[in-house]
Amino acid sequence: MVVLSVPSEVTVILLDIEGTTTPIAFVKDILFPYIKENVQEYLEAHWEEEECRQDVSLLRKQAEEDAHLDGAVPIPMASGDGADDFQQTIQAVVDNVHWQMSLDRKTTALKQLQGHMWRAAFTAGHVKGEFFADVVPAVRQWKAAGMKVYIYSSGSIEAQKLLFGHSTEGDILELFDGHFDTKIGHKVESESYRKIADSIGCSTSNILFLTDVTLEASAAEEADVHVAVVVRPGNAGLTDDEKIYYRLITSFSELRLPSST
Numbered sequence: 001m002v003v004l005s006v007p008s009e010v011t012v013i014l015l016d017i018e019g020t021t022t023p024i025a026f027v028k029d030i031l032f033p034y035i036k037e038n039v040q041e042y043l044e045a046h047w048e049e050e051e052c053r054q055d056v057s058l059l060r061k062q063a064e065e066d067a068h069l070d071g072a073v074p075i076p077m078a079s080g081d082g083a084d085d086f087q088q089t090i091q092a093v094v095d096n097v098h099w100q101m102s103l104d105r106k107t108t109a110l111k112q113l114q115g116h117m118w119r120a121a122f123t124a125g126h127v128k129g130e131f132f133a134d135v136v137p138a139v140r141q142w143k144a145a146g147m148k149v150y151i152y153s154s155g156s157i158e159a160q161k162l163l164f165g166h167s168t169e170g171d172i173l174e175l176f177d178g179h180f181d182t183k184i185g186h187k188v189e190s191e192s193y194r195k196i197a198d199s200i201g202c203s204t205s206n207i208l209f210l211t212d213v214t215l216e217a218s219a220a221e222e223a224d225v226h227v228a229v230v231v232r233p234g235n236a237g238l239t240d241d242e243k244i245y246y247r248l249i250t251s252f253s254e255l256r257l258p259s260s261t
């Protein structure tokens with residue numbers, strides 16, 4: 001088995017979700033279709049609620065920023081004048097969400113709405129978070145060894161908590177010391193990793209970040225974070241150069257903590 005020695009200065013392990021702890025297929029084939037199939041009905045049912053208003057307002061702001069992009073879908077303000085206007089505005093939000101999802105965009109606006117929509121599915125037990133078999137045993141071992149373990153995903157913190165709180169392994173939220181999402185910054189920007197270190201109260205070099213996406217690994221590395229790229233079934237392939245450059249693991253069990261023998 002391949003063994004990757006964790007540098008002795010590492011005290012924090014920061015985990016990506018999709019493609020790292022959790023199969024991409026779970027996100028693409030279960031979580032995302034739930035949104036596409038239910039967004040219209042969800043908006044119709046929750047339109048007048050404050051949380052939904054805020055979600056739509058954030059999506060509208062994002063749509064304005066996206067106006068220059070090919071195929072972008074604007075979300076006009078509802079005039080509040082009649083059922084047709086209400087339906088047209090909802091349809092614009094639905095189309096915008098579908099458009100963003102067709103590009104797998106990771107905007108905070110989209111992720112916030114998705115998190116709110118998944119709440120019902122997870123809490124009712126219709127959907128349970130899935131993890132690769134090595135994930136939970138490894139995290140338990142790291143915690144027992146005194147490591148701090150955090151999550152950093154494009155999925156909203158609320159969605160992350162649903163995934164880990166309602167999973168095939170039960171509620172495993174207690175295993176994590178904290179969560180970060182794109183509100184701290186995008187995962188492909190190195191500044192995000194500096195802010196995460198500040199927020200945890202450690203140096204960036206105390207962090208080991210595990211992700212499937214080399215653009216994220218590169219941004220983290222630029223901030224002096226240790227990185228390993230996680231290769232899982234169903235993940236996007238890596239180039240030969242990436243395979244040579246990055247430390248690769250196919251299972252969390254390949255990590256050797258400093259004190260391990």
Ligand SMILES: CSCCC(=O)C(=O)COP(=O)(O)O
Pocket residue numbers: 016017018019027031106111114152153154155156159160163187
């Ligand atoms: C319940 S987490 C939802 C996953 C998600 O929406 C997503 O975009 C995952 O991105 P990641 O940064 O974890 O690769």
Ligand SMILES: [Mg+2]
Pocket residue numbers: 016017018019020211212213
């Ligand atoms: Mg990922």
